[in-house]
Structures are given as C-alpha cells and as structure tokens.
Amino acid sequence: MVATGQITFNNLRKVFPPRTETSSPVEALHHVNAEVEPGEFIALIGPSGCGKSTLLRLLAGLDQPSQGKILVDGNLVERPSRERGLVFQDPTLYPWLTIEQNVGFGPKLAGEYREKRQSIHEFIELVGLKGFEKNYPYELSGGMQQRVALARTLINYPKVLLFDEPFGALDAFTRMKMHDELLKIRERTNITMVMVTHDVEEAVYLADRVFTMTPRPAILKKIVDVNLPRPRRRDSTAFIKKKEEILDILNFTA
Numbered sequence: 001m002v003a004t005g006q007i008t009f010n011n012l013r014k015v016f017p018p019r020t021e022t023s024s025p026v027e028a029l030h031h032v033n034a035e036v037e038p039g040e041f042i043a044l045i046g047p048s049g050c051g052k053s054t055l056l057r058l059l060a061g062l063d064q065p066s067q068g069k070i071l072v073d074g075n076l077v078e079r080p081s082r083e084r085g086l087v088f089q090d091p092t093l094y095p096w097l098t099i100e101q102n103v104g105f106g107p108k109l110a111g112e113y114r115e116k117r118q119s120i121h122e123f124i125e126l127v128g129l130k131g132f133e134k135n136y137p138y139e140l141s142g143g144m145q146q147r148v149a150l151a152r153t154l155i156n157y158p159k160v161l162l163f164d165e166p167f168g169a170l171d172a173f174t175r176m177k178m179h180d181e182l183l184k185i186r187e188r189t190n191i192t193m194v195m196v197t198h199d200v201e202e203a204v205y206l207a208d209r210v211f212t213m214t215p216r217p218a219i220l221k222k223i224v225d226v227n228l229p230r231p232r233r234r235d236s237t238a239f240i241k242k243k244e245e246i247l248d249i250l251n252f253t254a
C-alpha cells in the first residue's frame with residue numbers, strides 16, 4: 001500500500017488586506033516552509049493570534065495563500081476536499097438527526113448511504129459509540145459529541161485530518177481519554193494529523209513533531225522532535241523536560 005497524506009508547505013505567506021482605509025495589512029504567515037510525512041502527527045503551537053488557524057485554514061483549502069503553495073501528495077491545495085477532514089472545537093452536529101444519521105449525512109448527500117452503511121457503523125464503533133446509534137446529540141456528553149464529529153469526518157476516508165483545538169472545551173479527564181482514543185484511531189488508520197493547540201502537554205502527548213510558531217507574522221520558529229516512546233507518561237522526567245523545552249522556545253518559563 002502506498003503511504004498517503006504527505007504535506008509540503010512551500011514558501012507559504014498570507015497577508016490579510018487592511019480592514020479600513022487607515023489600518024495596515026496583517027501579515028499572518030511569513031514564508032513557512034515544512035514537510036510532513038505520511039501518517040505523522042504534527043501539533044502547531046504558538047501564542048494567540050500568531051497564525052495557527054490561518055495555516056490550518058489554508059491547508060483545508062478554505063482560504064488561499066498570498067504567496068507560496070501547499071501540496072498534499074504532490075497535488076496543489078486549491079479548495080476544500082473530503083481528503084482533508086476538519087474537526088473544530090465545536091462539534092456542530094445536526095441536532096434533529098441521530099448519531100447514525102449525523103455520521104451518514106455526507107454519504108447520504110453523495111448518494112452513497114447504502115454502500116457506506118457498514119462503514120458508518122464501523123466508524124461509530126471505532127470512536128467508542130457503539131450502542132448510541134439511535135441517540136440524538138443532546139443525549140450525549142461534549143466528549144461523545146466530539147467523537148461523533150470525528151466519525152463523521154473519518155467516513156470520508158481522509159488522507160489528512162486537521163484539528164483546530166478540538167478538545168479545548170472538554171474537561172481535563174475527558175480530554176485525556178480523547179487523546180488516547182485519537183492515538184488508537186491513528187494507529188488503526190495511519191491518517192496524517194495536524195492539530196492546532198494551546199496546550200503544550202497535549203502537543204507533547206500526541207505529536208511526533210511540534211511546530212512552534214512566533215507571534216505575528218508567524219514564522220516556524222523551531223520544529224521539535226518529540227521522540228518519546230508510546231504510550232507516553234505525562235509524569236515521566238523525559239515528558240516534563242520536553243514540555244519545558246517547548247515552553248522555553250515559546251519564551252514561557254516552565
């Protein structure tokens with residue numbers, strides 16, 4: 001099987017035009033160059049407003065770079081595609097549809113519901129929601145709703161999964177559980193994952209490499225290889241050292 005989900009950021013720059021006649025253009029990304037290997041887990045971390053979401057939106061094809069380009073498996077990213085699934089902090093499920101119908105919504109629109117019926121159930125099981133197929137979103141906890149959002153994206157068999165602070169609204173215990181679920185899904189699917197996070201611990205727990213970004217205009221300051229064996233222990237000396245290394249790069253004292 002050919003490994004897919006390789007990403008190239010090539011001299012990427014994004015400048016937003018001035019909002020008013022007296023304001024200046026905002027340079028959100030300044031010549032970002034990087035490669036992501038198929039199946040890699042990348043965390044993007046940096047201060048608020050530094051351009052992390054902008055980078056993710058460009059990768060999703062929701063916006064266009066001012067200069068440079070993004071390639072996925074050698075193909076130019078020009079528009080959104082089911083090959084690049086996006087998961088936000090807010091799961092935005094359809095409240096009037098059951099879990100099964102939410103996950104099957106995309107396939108239904110594409111006229112593929114019958115072919116994908118089995119996959120819909122497999123993905124619901126994969127995210128740990130077997131038995132909740134007929135429930136409605138309001139009957140689920142925040143963490144469970146986020147799992148539905150994940151299953152709804154996975155049903156498209158994306159090559160790349162993009163996360164914008166997906167667990168930011170969850171309590172600490174649920175978040176830790178979701179981390180392990182996500183790593184299990186990655187092991188099973190080998191999908192490349194790119195996650196924007198504010199949480200250094202989350203980045204070190206999940207990622208193979210952490211891209212640290214500077215304040216505006218965001219440049220990739222340093223790429224940190226996490227290089228810790230899995231499963232990772234949050235209380236191990238090596239884990240704590242890695243967190244400190246990243247906090248140092250971001251100019252925070254640990």
Ligand SMILES: Nc1ncnc2c1ncn2[C@@H]1O[C@H](COP(=O)(O)OP(=O)(O)OP(=O)(O)O)[C@@H](O)[C@H]1O
Nearest residue numbers: 016017026028047048049050051052053054055216
């Ligand atoms: N559509 C837009 N028009 C003008 N400026 C924008 C637009 N989108 C983002 N920006 C600006 O670009 C900069 C980067 O924004 P971005 O949302 O990417 O930051 P971020 O690192 O994700 O922030 P946070 O961590 O707070 O979510 C900010 O200064 C923001 O105000």
